[in-house]
Amino acid sequence: MARNPIDWSPKNWLRLLYDFFSSFKLATAILIFITLVTLLGTLGQVDHGLHAAKEKYFHSFYFIERFGPVPMVLPGGLLLMILLFINMVVGAIIRVKKRWKGVGLLISHLGILMLLVGGFVTWAFSTDGFMALYPGMSSDRVESYRDWQLEIVPLTAEGKGEKAWIYPSRQFESLRPGEERTLDASELPFTVVVSDYSRNTHPIPISAPMASQVQAPEVNGYKLAVNTPSKEAEQNLPGCYLTIQPRKGGDPIRAILWAASYRFDPKEKSMPFTFTVDGQLYAALLSKKSWTVPFTVKLDRFDFSRHPGVMMARSYESLVTRSEDDHTDKQVEIKMNEPMRYAGFTFFQESFGPAGAQPGDDMFSQFAVANNPADQWPLYALIVVSFGLSLHFLLMLFQFIVRSRHKTPPTPFTP
Amino acid sequence: MKTRSLITPILALVSFPAFLFGGMEAPKTTLESYTPWQDDTVKTFENILVQQDGRVKPINTVARFTLLQFLGKSKVWFQTERGESYRVDYAAWLLDVLFRPQIANQLPVFVVDDSEVVVQIGVSPKSKRDRYSYNELLKGRSKLAELGAEFEAKEKKYRDSEKDPQYELERVEGMILTLARNVSSYEYLIGQFGFARTGEAMVNEGMLPPEMVELSRRLNIVDMVDKMPEMTTAQLSQLIRQAPGESEDEKRFSAALRLFFFQASSAQGIHLFPPRDSDQEEWLSGGDLLFAGLASKKDREWTREQLGKIQALTQALKKGEEDFNTALHTFSDQQHAAAAALGEGTHSQLEIRLYRGQWFINALYCFVLAFLLMAFSWMTPGTKIGKLLTLGAAILALVGFALDVYGITLRCIIRQRPPITNLYDTVLFISAIAVLLGLFIEYATRMGVGLLVAVLSGVLGMFLSLKYEAKEASDTINQLQAVLDTNFWLATHVTVINIGYAAGLVAAVIGILYLSGRFVGLWMRRENPDFYRSLTRMNYGVICFCLFFSFAGTVLGGIWANYSWGRFWGWDPKENGALMICLWTLVILHGRKAGWIREIGLHVNAIMLAIFTTFSWWGVNNLGVGLHSYGFTEGVWGALYTSWAVMAVFMLMGIPIWLHDTKVRQEKKLKSHVGKEAHA
Amino acid sequence: MFLFRITFSPHFSLSKRPLQDQDNSNRVFPSVVIAAAALGMVSCERASTILEERPLSESEKQFRIDVSDAQRFRESRGEHADDSHGTPGLSFTTPDGWTQKTGAAMRDLDFSFGPNGEGECYLARLPGAGGGLAANVNRWRKQMGVDPLTDEQIQALPTRSLFGQPARFIEAEGSFSPGMGSTETFAGYRLMGLILASDDGAVFVKMTGPGDLVEQNKAAFEQFISSLGVKMP
DSSP states (O other): OOOOOOOOOGGGHHHHHHHHHTOHHHHHHHHHHHHHHHHHHHHHHHHHOHHHHIIIIISOSEEEEEETTEEEEEEOHHHHHHHHHHHIIIIIIIISOOOGGGHHHHHHHHHHHHHHHHHHHHHHHOEEEEEEEOTTOEEEEEEEEEEEEEEEEEEOTTSBBSEEEEEEGGGTTTOOTTOEEEEEOTTSSEEEEEEEEESSEEEEETTSGGGGGOOSOEETTEEEEEOOOOSSGGGOOOEEEEEEEETTOOOOEEEEEEGGGSOOSTTSOOOOEEEEETTEEEEEEEEEEEEEEEEEEEEEEEEEEEOTTSSSEEEEEEEEEEEOSSSOOEEEEEETTBOEEETTEEEEEEEEESTTOOTTSOOEEEEEEEEOTTTTHHHHHHHHHHHHHHHHHHHHHHHHHHHHHHSSSOOOOOO | OHHHHHHHHHHHHHTHHHHHHHTSOOOBOSOSOOOOOOHHHHHHHHTOEEEETTEEEEHHHHHHHHHHHHHSSSEEEEEOTTSOEEEEEHHHHHHHHHHOHHHHTTSEEEEESOTHHHHHTTOOOOSSSEEEEHHHHGGGHHHHHHHHHHHHHHHHHHHHTTSOGGGOOOHHHHHHHHHHHHHHHHHHHHHTTGGGOTTSOOTTGGGSOHHHHHHHHHOOHHHHHHHSOOOOHHHHHHHTTSOOOSSHHHHHHHHHHHHHHHHHHHSOSOBOBOOSSTTOOOOBOHHHHHHHHHHOGGGHHHHHHHHHHHHHHHHHHHHOHHHHHHHHHHHHHHHHHHHHHTTOSTTHHHHHHHHHTTHHHHHHHHHHHHHHHHHHHHHSTTSHHHHHHHHHHHHHHHHHHHHHHHHHHHHHHHHTSOSOSSHHHHHHHHHHHHHHHHHHHHHHHOSSHHHHHHHHHHHHHHHHHHHHHHHHOSOSSOOOOGGGOOHHHIIIIIHHHHHHHHHHHHHHHHHHHHHHHHHHHHHHTOOOHHHHHHHHHHHHHHHHHHHHHHHHHHHHHHHHHHHHTSOSOOOOHHHHHHHHHHHHHHHHHHHHHHTSOOHHHHHHHHHHHHHHHHIIIIIGGGSSOSSOOSOOOTTHHHHHHHHHHHHHHHHHTHHHHHHHHHHHHHHHHHHHHHHHHHHO | OHHHHHHHHHHHHHHHSOHHHHHTGGGHHHHHHHHHHHHTTGGGTEEEOOOEEEEOOGGGSBOOOSOOHHHHTTHHHHTTTTGGGTOTTEEOOOOTTOEEOOOOTTOSEEEEESTTSOEEEEEEEEESOTTOHHHHHHHHHHHTTOOOOOHHHHHTSOEEEETTEEEEEEEEEEEEOOOTTOOOOEEEEEEEEEEEEOSSEEEEEEEEEEHHHHHHTHHHHHHHHHHOEEOOO
């Protein structure tokens, strides 16, 4: 029985394409590749850290992996997910024969599609950040874990500011050593020149022994040394050189900005570089990117307990008051595995600090704040898929047992 | 008649370990004679409560894991100078350490895997791998402390530098560090009741300046508390740094202070005394009480009363073991009453039963015996005896399963948690599920294969659980991190995903049976296509089962993560591991539909599935990254690589079988072609 | 494939932006125009910028403006100078030639100096009065083998500022016997130290060593004292 030759004529292309995208072969190939990419992405975290590995393997269309000396181009997670989606829609939903026996599988495939769509929505539309509060503090501001920006704040003589002008980091994060970028905004009476921005840095005084080895300009007795970025992207402390050039002329003001001057502990105050132009005091600092939620959260109480006699945390939970302009206040408890969901935002009891706090010290409570439209979709998808699979497998199991038991005497096992 | 001839080899195999030990000699000690503790005394002692690692537990558990940690075994084996040999079990050993330290110091309880370790600290080595007593190591004590501190600092740098290889400890360095830690923990144990041994020589008398020896023997540390002015621990430590005055009195006072400080600092780590106030959770050690009494006059009466209980014990021991046992009983009763008032210590008897019952070792014996019975049944296929043997094997497998489940249940009750909270639990649980799956398959098919799968899984699982416990040597009923403190998710996600793991492993066992069976069949020119076809159907079912549970487990895990960390999926290694298991089952199921894999492919990929399963189960915890870093174990990679190599060998067996099948198929095709033509 | 990526990413970055930014949708159009214009200017690295603006939340309105570069760069913390040595709550500068030691109990900071490290300086804090000023002064004097002082003499001791409070300055020369079980004495030694005793607690700073060496390190001692501060949590 020879195979039928394939009709390659153009008018059949659509048909071929349909066959290709609906085929089990494509499905299997995609699944194999996703497994491979997952494996590489897991192992890659050891060397690159979670964030970098995620970007390279899972949030990409393709990536290049070296197996020994051989570089290979492989499909990235994003591409594979899109292909899988198409393959499932065409193959498992449209093309599949609609029989009662296949209804379980059809349902479970629909569930997986939901999961994929949910994943895409999360990836594209969700935000996540954190809010840290000491008891008694309140805030409506959520900070990014790892995105930084340059801010200029006009200050009163006492160091109080009302608003900040933001230069997003995408405007200067691509700078290579020695390069500079002039940021010219008409709102301010000076231009800002950023140079030598680097993701992980630390300033060293020129008196330090290693200072002579650092190839960087000196400003006010300091040089900015570049560190290798940490595998934990949250640990990075970016820094840059800053030159303020007043429009009316006058000497440029030079400074080094370093992320660690930012307040990490909510009790702290940021320590910006301050300068005066046209008699107005300004602060310049690198700060965490942030955004607001449409309500205010006040931490009333933070209960933290350790297992007796050891440092391991047993439980921690927060009692907060959520208030809005036009609503009455509402007290809510947030604890591990029991987040507060409100107005599209979810507050999770994430962590606590400061690091190394001893029993009895003041501690802050940290919430992860996520905004994910597809928050609950996985749960629905799970229910759908589980239902579909149960239906299918129970049917199969029944058949299997009936067939096995009613067959002519079973062959005993002898190796 | 045939059965009798079988009994000898079975006995030989079962008693194999005994043979192994019989050939070795018990380590010699300097002890002239040894009086073992009476069973009654040990029974009373093992139920004494201790708070350790945030949990109140019987001292039996502490003893067991301490000895495992020092020696890697749960019994100390030695012979006296007269040549009498003894095997002292963990609780009795701890009794020696706490109450007869001079004897305990002569027992060989520190295992050293490489004699290089003792050479480096200046102690004369015995054989390459040997056991040393504390007294034997004493000569190298200060060198050991020095090297230990050095390697501890190096290890810390290694951790802090995100594993910079230049700070990685070498093998011997790691062993020295372990030995240094063990010896130090041991010293805390022998010093634990030093304060209560007035009238006896101090254990480490040799370390004292000569002028203090006499004082140390008659000083009553507990009485001293009353006579001192109030001072904090810090003030005491400051005070003993000052040079003593000129007069004899001042000198004696200073020496007494130093002895007090030494004894109180030594009596740390074993928290025997329930807190006085019910709003307190922390139990206190003898040293804590001494310092507390020193710090505040109003606590003195209470602390003296508590410390007096230990003094009563040491005094009673001098009178004889009967008295000691009675005193121990009194102590234990008072302690249990106080603990009960705090709602603690309620399951201590169960916990003792958990370890004394040796459920998992006994389960292992059952499975091994069941395997032997099955092996003998293959020699007499189809006969009555064969059937009887198989029945016996099935019963033994059921008993083994019951023992495993009983042990798991005890653990659940003791800590009031679902079955799995740590890596050790997963071994017990997965074994149980794998055995159950095997038994179910046997029930459905009656082919002997399911039983074999059950028995093999049981043997491997129980063996692994024992190995892991001895290697970790720390209490496996531990407190949970805050994020895991939810019985709902532990019962759902964790249980379900581990059922998935079990199925993945069972699939591999069936795959191995198929491939090796057919490989041997090819070689011996014996084939049984029907049998193997049903094996494939069976494995297909197991793979579907695996998909269902690993998928549900993975998504449940995601939902849990969404509740506790705020994201459904974070590409965390453990999540990825579970995902890979799901994906590979899907690859198998879709690959079959695509026509890429048939029987052989299914079994080869089932083994691959197990490789992903073991990677996810053990491997990812040891990558050192990710949020699920709750089960880090050293030396796992070696074992994993070995298991993968073995599995790869079985997978390779698929190649000759595949070549053979292809040839047969082509021949068949040709024949039918020829036949058709002839027909035409 | 690459094309895909380009067309995808702007959408991605826009939607990834936080909610508040999305409200400023009227800003998108001008920024697109300007971005297009900027494309032609990339080479000269000068970007006209439309600034985004945000109101400061109550908790972040106040800045610390009286800070030196050293503070801004968290000198004592940034270099991990003291954190790794477990001295919570103290900031200080290690004088040149001094080496910080670890391990001694009850000492918050511990340094050695001199060719063989025979010079020693430590800082210790004790809760409570720690025995009182007089007892401690005379304890030190006794260690140096010199006669105790009377209360009036002690009250007349000079003071130095330690953590912004007046601490008694003690100097003594003689044969030093450190105590702590050691029976050795060191002749020709010198002690220089500060004791700050109050009812809440006592702080001791004590430098000992051979006479010449201590004399040479007098400036370093002063410098160390003045660098001491309590670290902001």
